[in-house]
Amino acid sequence: MKTATIRLTAPLQSYGNSASFNQRTSDSYPTKSAIVGMIAAALGYSREDNEKILELNNLLFAVRIEQSGKMLTEFQTVEYRKSASKTARKLTYRDFIQDGVFMVAIGSDDDQLIENIKEALEHPKFQLYLGRRSNPPAGPLKIDIFDGENPLQVLEDMPWQASDWYKRSFKSSQFLTRIIADASLDSESTPLMKKDKVGSFDQKDRYYQYRPIVIKKAVKLKNSENNQTADNTDWDFWSFV
Template sequence: MKTLTLKLKAPLQAYGNEATFGRRTSNPYPTKSAVIGMIAAALGYDRRNSKIIDLNKLSFATRVDQPGKIMSDFQIVEYAKNANKKDKKLTYRDYLQDAIFMVAIGSENSDLINEIHYALRHPKFPLFLGRRSCPPAGPLEIEVFDNQNPLMVLQTMGWQAAEWYQKKHSNFKAEIVYDASLGSNDNFKFQLRDEVGSFDQRNRYHNYREVVSTYIPMKNETKWHAETMHDIMANI
């Protein structure tokens, strides 16, 4: 199996797990449907392209290297109930601040992974980390691995959190959520509703898939520097 990893980082990210008119919350880590949507955008697929459903076959795993803090945005929405009257409603949107995630997708079809790799480097449509208001913080950091599945790659890849975060968390355990078919099912297994059914705005829906969650300790490789003894008043 050939595996491609993406480092997802931005000031704000949002991965919907509940969508109502009044409130839209965020999953604490990237959903498979969000990543497939980003790949489909890079490949130039429109929302009703049947090829999007085929992307569900990609093996998928995500690792939380730097959990984000929830930020709620309050928006006033004005809409017309009838021709003569307008109403205003307070709505809520949740975002993840300063989060860093490692995402891995895999396939036995090496050509498909190569195609996705090229497309993410040269996207046909703009890429977003969940919502349109959440662009990536610069070009995506992408790596490709041969003969490893997404779970294997994320279990061995070094910790990707920011240096300041690593200094504050010396004994960090990262959560990995992966397709149940990828590895041991001895860990916590549950159903996640993030498999793409349709992105068509007239009939958007998602299906359930079986996933496994586990935690692995991360090695802190931050280089610690001794404090510099410096007297700013010495030359006065």
């Protein structure tokens, strides 16, 4: 088993769930279908390469919320043609995650596949984006490889990966978060069903399927930016400047 972790951060991210033409909502964390799409783009697959894309569904997947960010809803004016001589305008509302940071982990028994994905994400064939084309990553992706551990095990052991300013905003020595993972990675938890398994990215027939997931709540992470203890009476005035 080889696992790759991908740190996802950007000013805006969006991971669609239920949506209509007028309202485009977002999940609060990256979906598996979004990550499969990003990997497919990095590998140079087109939307019509269904067979190649569906193979990526077999990757083991987990995501940990490092920095939840805040949800932003913006509205856009869309103009469309009702007939040859008439046009109409409609308001649409779209949700985005602001200042979010997430650790995604993908795993496979095919070690070479994980290495190929890492190489592709570092040198992508197509532009990478986090959910929508308007949301590019905040710089090159930070990717690490782990041997002998599955995605859930890696994320349970990994130190907190939030931004330093976000860590400093917490006075506690621990941060509580969640890990969302494939149900096959945790047989002890009760599975839920989530509709984010790729069926097809073809624009003529795009659809998604359900897959079982588990949610591990109250995952404790050490806050490395909180160094105060009961015996520490030192106070640095200039740290507030």
